[in-house]
Amino acid sequence: xxxxxxxxxxxxxxxxxxxxxxxxxxxxxxxxxxxxxxxxxxxxxxxxxxxxxxxxxxxxxxxxxxxxxxxxxxxxxxxxxxxxxxxxxxxxxxxxxxxxxxxxxxxxxxxxxxxxxxxxxxxxxxxxxxxxxxxxxxxxxxxxxxxxxxxxxxxxxxxxxxxxxxxxxxxxxxxxxxxxxxxxxxxxxxxxxxxxxxxxxxxxxxxxxxxxxxxxxxxxxxxxxxxxxxxxxxxxxxxxxxxxxxxxxxxxxxxxxxxxxxxxxxxxxxxxxxxxxxxxxxxxxxxxxxxxxxxxxxxxxxxxxxxxxxxxxxxxxxxxxxxxxxxxxxxxxxxxxxxxxxxxxxxxxxxxxxxxxxxxxxxxxxxxxxxxxxxxxxxxxxxxxxxxxxxxxxxxxxxxxxxxxxxxxxxxxxxxxxxxxxxxxxxxxxxxxxxxxxxxxxxxxxxxxxxxxxxxxxx
Amino acid sequence: xxxxxxxxxxxxxxxxxxxxxxxxxxxxxxxxxxxxxxxxxxxxxxxxxxxxxxxxxxxxxxxxxxxxxxxxxxxxxxxxxxxxxxxxxxxxxxxxxxxxxxxxxxxxxxxxxxxxxxxxxxxxxxxxxxxxxxxxxxxxxxxxxxxxxxxxxxxxxxxxxxxxxxxxxxxxxxxxxxxxxxxxxxxxxxxxxxxxxxxxxxxxxxxxxxxxxxxxxxxxxxxxxxxxxxxxxxxxxxxxxxxxxxx
Numbered sequence: 001x002x003x004x005x006x007x008x009x010x011x012x013x014x015x016x017x018x019x020x021x022x023x024x025x026x027x028x029x030x031x032x033x034x035x036x037x038x039x040x041x042x043x044x045x046x047x048x049x050x051x052x053x054x055x056x057x058x059x060x061x062x063x064x065x066x067x068x069x070x071x072x073x074x075x076x077x078x079x080x081x082x083x084x085x086x087x088x089x090x091x092x093x094x095x096x097x098x099x100x101x102x103x104x105x106x107x108x109x110x111x112x113x114x115x116x117x118x119x120x121x122x123x124x125x126x127x128x129x130x131x132x133x134x135x136x137x138x139x140x141x142x143x144x145x146x147x148x149x150x151x152x153x154x155x156x157x158x159x160x161x162x163x164x165x166x167x168x169x170x171x172x173x174x175x176x177x178x179x180x181x182x183x184x185x186x187x188x189x190x191x192x193x194x195x196x197x198x199x200x201x202x203x204x205x206x207x208x209x210x211x212x213x214x215x216x217x218x219x220x221x222x223x224x225x226x227x228x229x230x231x232x233x234x235x236x237x238x239x240x241x242x243x244x245x246x247x248x249x250x251x252x253x254x255x256x257x258x259x260x261x262x263x264x265x266x267x268x269x270x271x272x273x274x275x276x277x278x279x280x281x282x283x284x285x286x287x288x289x290x291x292x293x294x295x296x297x298x299x300x301x302x303x304x305x306x307x308x309x310x311x312x313x314x315x316x317x318x319x320x321x322x323x324x325x326x327x328x329x330x331x332x333x334x335x336x337x338x339x340x341x342x343x344x345x346x347x348x349x350x351x352x353x354x355x356x357x358x359x360x361x362x363x364x365x366x367x368x369x370x371x372x373x374x375x376x377x378x379x380x381x382x383x384x385x386x387x388x389x390x391x392x393x394x395x396x397x398x399x400x401x402x403x404x405x406x407x408x409x410x411x412x413x414x415x416x417x418x419x420x421x422x423x424x425x426x427x428x429x430x431x432x433x434x435x436x437x438x439x440x441x442x443x444x445x446x447x448x449x450x451x452x453x454x455x456x457x458x459x
Numbered sequence: 460x461x462x463x464x465x466x467x468x469x470x471x472x473x474x475x476x477x478x479x480x481x482x483x484x485x486x487x488x489x490x491x492x493x494x495x496x497x498x499x500x501x502x503x504x505x506x507x508x509x510x511x512x513x514x515x516x517x518x519x520x521x522x523x524x525x526x527x528x529x530x531x532x533x534x535x536x537x538x539x540x541x542x543x544x545x546x547x548x549x550x551x552x553x554x555x556x557x558x559x560x561x562x563x564x565x566x567x568x569x570x571x572x573x574x575x576x577x578x579x580x581x582x583x584x585x586x587x588x589x590x591x592x593x594x595x596x597x598x599x600x601x602x603x604x605x606x607x608x609x610x611x612x613x614x615x616x617x618x619x620x621x622x623x624x625x626x627x628x629x630x631x632x633x634x635x636x637x638x639x640x641x642x643x644x645x646x647x648x649x650x651x652x653x654x655x656x657x658x659x660x661x662x663x664x665x666x667x668x669x670x671x672x673x674x675x676x677x678x679x680x681x682x683x684x685x686x687x688x689x690x691x692x693x694x695x696x697x698x699x700x701x702x703x704x705x706x
């Protein structure tokens with residue numbers, strides 16, 4: 001395999017710390033169970049999922065119309081609307097707006113899109129301080145790490161890790177990792193930033209074409225505080241965040257928090273319908289590769305994603321390899337299908353970071369066919385020639401053998417005769433990856449086919 | 460009714476007893492079964508690695524060999540899922556394909572949905588942990604998935620209930636992947652192992668004496684770990700229980 005990001009190597013490194021891997025697995029499984037409780041408390045859960053699927057499918061089929069409707073209605077509310085074809089344009093638009101108001105510090109609530117566009121380093125390079133105000137995001141920002149989860153950005157860290165991080169950056173007491181103490185320290189630290197900020201940025205969970213308004217869901221209220229204090233608010237959204245009508249929102253709100261964290265609803269569901277008094281509100285609508293995905297029948301459903309993270313929480317691979325093993329802004333099953341659209345070669349190992357267990361497709365609140373997409377992505381990897389030549393040769397040879405049953409039977413017979421005679425050191429040599437930590441099955445004397453022939457012959 | 464028996468390639472070579480038990484279960488129920496001699500493999504390893512040209516060759520072979528049977532039965536959920544869900548890309552519109560696609564069944568599924576036996580005439584007085592292998596579970600729909608809000612059911616348990624003396628262990632994660640995943644077991648060896656160990660620990664905690672299921676490949680993976688780590692656990696292919704084979 002062409003290992004440019006090499007999920008398996010990074011995963012192995014993560015899994016080598018068994019105690020930490022198991023802790024990570026349990027923490028996320030706990031969220032999955034909370035989600036199950038919520039999903040099973042609603043009789044209409046499966047109906048909600050299929051309705052959400054239909055709404056998203058319809059919206060994507062008529063995306064241009066809904067985007068224009070949204071723009072028209074947002075403009076009429078006094079919101080300034082910008083269009084960005086890629087990350088570069090997006091970042092430049094943000095910078096221009098901030099510079100026009102002479103902004104020195106911006107507070108930002110969670111937005112995976114700005115992560116995707118690598119906005120923070122860009123603004124910092126231009127002398128603007130960006131403060132992530134979501135607690136988890138702030139923790140990873142201080143550590144100069146990317147988020148490892150789209151909803152729980154610091155889920156890879158234990159409270160002790162947070163304690164040492166805060167010791168270093170927020171001057172907290174040495175060795176104190178009490179969660180309440182640390183949260184209070186973060187709160188005091190962030191409060192100063194909120195009060196000192198010249199502008200705020202938020203992501204967008206839903207943009208409603210009918211009203212021209214946007215909706216942001218948070219648990220910490222950081223989006224609300226950030227966007228209420230400064231006079232300038234910039235909201236960034238991918239083109240796929242559109243939903244047609246206000247009444248469609250109820251479907252998604254009921255699904256989002258339940259799927260994400262197992263809460264019936266997030267603590268804050270904030271609707272923005274225009275700038276604060278004497279202020280400005282901007283919305284940047286970003287493509288950045290999304291229309292390419294939309295043009296593929298096989299993968300366009302991935303644009304239905306509402307970024308709840310349920311597929312990460314349920315994924316047995318994600319839970320045991322951690323978000324950073326994916327090497328892409330969005331990890332887990334959804335990231336593994338989105339990343340190859342951006343760069344197939346660089347992310348060629350991600351579609352294989354999956355046992356095809358299909359849990360993701362069934363937990364997904366908008367019914368994205370995630371595991372099927374990962375199955376198909378593998379064909380793209382092979383067709384582009386990014387599968388390791390050794391692996392490809394083995395499968396090609398196996399196929400030839402399987403097309404010649406007599407020779408295959410003979411090969412099987414030989415293996416069953418010879419392998420049991422070999423010394424253990426040869427059978428379990430380095431090239432036997434299966435046998436590194438597993439025994440091979442005991443080779444039987446006869447194949448089924450031989451037994452079947454004997455049985456039929458004796459009749 | 461003429462049944463074509465498909466035995467997965469690795470089972471033919473490595474698990475003749477489990478394969479013979481499959482045949483025995485069907486024959487004991489008076490079913491007319493034939494094993495076409497020139498069958499080899501459904502092409503799942505190729506397909507799951509993305510080798511579509513190679514998969515196509517094997518899918519075409521499979522169609523040629525099996526399309527004229529009334530039903531095709533296989534002791535494997537994942538091979539059946541391959542035929543039912545992934546062959547269309549290569550065989551859509553071909554003569555006999557739609558019949559074959561809709562008449563290929565996993566053994567337990569075939570018993571449950573088509574034959575509906577009253578009893579299995581078998582005894583297995585052990586505490587058994589059911590391994591819900593992913594493709595049988597989520598792609599063939601052999602039991603209710605923990606992800607969904609649907610009434611609980613299990614075709615596997617319904618059939619095993621017809622075996623005398625059997626009891627079940629209660630797992631904390633009743634349908635988590637064991638980490639086999641075909642070539643995943645090699646490509647992501649470390650995770651495959653971690654997932655396998657976690658499944659086995661769940662069975663140990665639940666007091667399973669035997670782990671059984673409809674996919675020998677998952678059991679092979681778990682037995683490999685059991686043997687290496689000398690765990691007090693055994694795996695047994697479901698047909699061996701249903702055939703009354705004493706372990």
